[in-house]
Amino acid sequence: MASTTTAEVPAAESSETELTIGGMTCASCAARVEKKLNRMEGVTATVNYATEKAHVSFGEGTEVADLVAVVEKTGYTARPVPRPAPAPPPSAAPGPTAGGTAPAGAPATDGEEASAAEGAATDTLAALRQRLLVSAVLSLPVVLLAMVPALQFDNWQWLSLTLAAPVVVWGGLPFHRATWTNLRHGAATMDTLVSIGTLAAFGWSLWALFLGDAGMPGMRHGFDLTASRADASSTIYLEVASGVITFILLGRYLEARSKRKAGSALRALMHLGAKDVAVLRDGTEVRVPVGRLAVGDRFVVRPGEKIATDGTVVEGVSAVDAALLTGESVPVDVSAGDEVTGATVNVSGRLVVEATRVGADTQLARMAKLVEDAQNGKAAVQRLADRISAVFVPVVLLIALGTLVTWLLLTDDATAAFTAAVAVLIIACPCALGLATPTALMVGTGRGAQLGILIKGPEVLETTRRVDTIVLDKTGTVTTGRMTLLNVHTTDGTTETDVLRIAGALEHSSEHPIAQAVATGAAAKVGTLPTPEDFTNVPGLGVRGTVDGHRALVGRPKLLTEAGITLPPPLAAAMTEAAERGRTAVAVAWDGEARAVLEVADAIKDTSAEAVAELRALGLRPVLLTGDNRAVADSVARATGIDEVYAEVLPQEKVDVIRRLRAEGRTVAMVGDGVNDAAALATADLGLAMGTGTDAAIEASDLTLVRGDLKVAADAIRLSRSTLATIRGNLFWAFGYNVAALPLAAFGLLNPMIAGAAMAFSSVFVVTNSLRLRSFT
The missing domain is CATH 2.70.150.10 (Calcium-transporting ATPase, cytoplasmic transduction domain A)
Known part of the structure; x- marks a missing residue:
């Protein structure tokens, strides 16, 4: 086994690192590495079999080299995952090199690391496929000869031995090698069960052929789906030895290929970025690698x-x-x-x-990091599966030994006893248990990233199942978060175009948010706005000036009253109605006459009402939370179908509202986007931050919605619940399979070769079931 010297490993710069673990073949391998790392002083490690990575936290006095050494002593390889290089300052940004490539010694980018890892995975898959194909071609005649007595000719058993021997020795070499490595470290894994079972079947066959009656010309051999009860000295198990190895190699190959598919979303995310960029240097475009950008x-x-x-x-x-x-x-x-x-x-x-x-600070890099962290984590249900996997193999070895002894004592039938014991060894692999959670997490979080939903960790999934109340911050979440021109009410004989042209021209010169809303809305409808003359800003009231020869006023009604202009009844009514709906009304007058009333408000997003309906359909009770006045809050609530409203709430009081709801026995989710939502997001059982919001809100949340659309919140909860349901389904299948199959094998109701096929396909089933999440919409 190749070792990594201390010199090759960078010294620890922080208390966290990630290691790529090589040589793991099943969940119990991951459990063993994790156990060894966690025994180190001040070290907390999580090892994920599906992603083949260890996330390790460690204290002072421990270096990455120490972690690598412990993993290698356990019988596996470890390689630190390089950290992204810090961005160079603008002044240090180097010029281009020939061909536009990075200079020698430049740190690899995330994309290059991903490409290297992908290349290694492809090579491993190709080697596994070759081993599988050769073993399958050699094993097929052996299995057919054993299962169909009509095909058996004189000395057929020696042809079977000739074909089976390379499969057992070369085809099964990964299992035997792993078993030997594990035995040297006093451990047992799934490979131990496969290796012992197949070598025992092969060894029995050699004994029967060379020292028993099985090698006699004219020997015929029947096939039974249950434990064989034939004469021990004339019974051979070459089809079991070669067939089991082939089936398990097939399972390993399909599993490895499916695991690559499961992680495809994250790899696609890593490859999204541009490779080079045209930087302006002294007014000239220079093409440089993206890694050089500052x-x-x-x-x-x-x-x-x-x-x-x-x-x-x-x-x-x-x-x-x-x-x-x-x-x-x-x-x-x-x-x-x-x-x-x-x-x-x-x-x-x-x-x-x-x-x-640039670099690790970009939204793409942060998204990829969030997804990878989530995939490396473990849900509570997976921790239970890991604990079972860690003790499962030794227990199975004891059960197999007990089965052998019990059959011998009760029946004195060595052949049946041996068949049943080998079936126990082969059927009991806990591989499906180890794959149940990681594969579903990989696919679920990867699909979420494609849809703009970032799940921070597996524990988030557990919470989404329990949530029954969802608190929605109004500004920026249900509404757009910016003032918008919504309605124009005009007097008879006045056109909307004239109103917008004159009011927009005056408001365009003001920096007030309401004025800017009017100006933006006017420009969108009438195009280029004229430049006003004699423009004057009247603090607290509005603006006045001359537009196209008309002396105009735009602002509060008081501005018009001070100029001796009275609002006619229709415009006064529009003013009153706007106030009742929580909107800001702006009066417009020119040439001594009131002409229009403009309604301005923080507009409700087009999808908010539909999103609230979807959240209700998921069994969630929507609550609107805002610091705005009651009239505005009630208006937004009515428009979106929300019954429960908390208005005029100060930022620091948002936390109190969340606590009050939780005290009522509710499990609360919160959706927000601002700095003032961060504490409430952290206090809620489940925090969902709009990706269009502030870093503080995103940091405090459990789920990040990259798109500023409330409908994505419903999608996020549906995806989380689907992922959790898939994990639970996988674990039910894996537990149920082992619990049901072990007694069948122990009671002699399973042929070892059938057991090998069933065991291999249990893992394939779990991974395939997880891959269904790729079609989530």
Whole structure:
């Protein structure tokens, strides 16, 4: 076994690291590595069989080299997963190299690491396929000769031996090698059961052929689905030895291929980013690898290209397609001042973007890290399965020995006793137990990432099942979070176009949020706005000025009253109605006459009402939580179908509301997006943060919804519940299979070869069941 020297391993810089573990063949291997690491002082480790990684926390005095050494002493290989290199400062950003490649010694990017790992996995899969195909070709005649007596000719048993021997020795070499390694370390795994069972069957056959009557010319051999009761000296088990190894190799191959599919979403996420970028250096475009990009660099993105990293548009107008990253199908318009995310695609115009985050700080890298952390974690149900797997193999060895002794004592039939004992060894592999949770987690979290749903850890899944109340922050969650022009009420003889043109022109010169809402809404409907003359801002009341020769006023009714202008009854009624609906009303007058009332409010998102209905369908009781006034809150609640409302709540009081709901016996989920929601998100049983919100909210949450759409919250809960249901279904199958099959084998009701096939396909079933989550919509 290759060892890793201390010099090859970087010294620990922090209290956490990740190791890639090689040589694990089943869940009990993972349990053993985890147990050995956790015995080290100050070390807490979680080993995941499906992802083949260990996440380790350690204290002072321990280095990564020490962790690697312990894993190697346990009989496996370990390699630290490299950390992303820190981003270079703008001044240190190097120029291009020939061919646009990174210089020698440059740290590998996440994508390069992923590619290397993928290449190694492909090589392993190819070697396993070759071993399987050779073993299958050699084993098929052996199995047919044993199962169909009509095919048996004189000395057929010697042909069977010739064909079976390479399968047992070479085909089963991975099992025998792992068994020997484990025995040297005083341990037993699934490989131990397979190796002992197949070597025992092969050894018995050699004894019967060379020292018994089985080698006699003309010998015929029947096949029984249960334990054989023939004469011991004339019974051979070559079909069991070769057939079991072939079946288990087939199971291993299908399992390995399915595990690769299960992790495909994360690999796709890692490969989303651009590979190189056109950076502006002294006004000239220079093509450099993305790894050289630094914060503050400005780079060009042409139509059809991927945006290299997170940044702010400084030049240009375009539409950006974020479907690969968020699942959102409609491109979003961007212009100077708008933020863009790395790995999204520039659809139309040329953009110049200033980098604000690079490397591990980008949204793509953080998404990939969140998904990987979730896949490396363990749900409570999996911890139970791990504990069972750790003691299962030694218990099975004892059961097999007990079966052999009991059969001999009760029947004095050595052949039946041996058959039953070998069947116990082969049927009992706990592999399906070890795969039940990790594969479902890999597929579920990976599919979530494709849909813009980031699940922080497996324990989140348990909570989604229990949640019965969902608290929705209003601003930015149910509503857009920005003031929008919603309605225009005009007097007879006044056109909406004239109102918007004059009011929009004046408000465009004001920086007030309500004024900007009016200006933006007006520009969207009438196009270019004229420039006002004699513009004056009247603090607390509104604005006045001259537009196209008309002396105009836009603002509160008091502004018009002070100018001697009275609102006619229809406009006064519109004002009153707007106030009752929690909206802000803006009066418009020109040439000494009131002309219109504009309604401005924080608009409800188009999908919010539908999202609330979906949350109700999931059995959740929606609650609206806002610091806004009661009229606004009630208006939003009515429009979206929410019955329970908490209004005029200060930021620090949001936590109290969550606690009050929990004190009533409810299990509470909270959806929010702002800094003022972070404490409430952390207090709730389940926190869901809008990815369009602040870092504080995202950090405090359990689920992050990359898209700012409340419907994704319902999708997130459905996906989490589906993933948990799949895990539970897998574990039920794995537990039930072992519990039911062991007694059948012990009572002599299973032929060892049939047991080998059943055991192999139990693992395949669990992985295939998990892969169904890939079709979640």
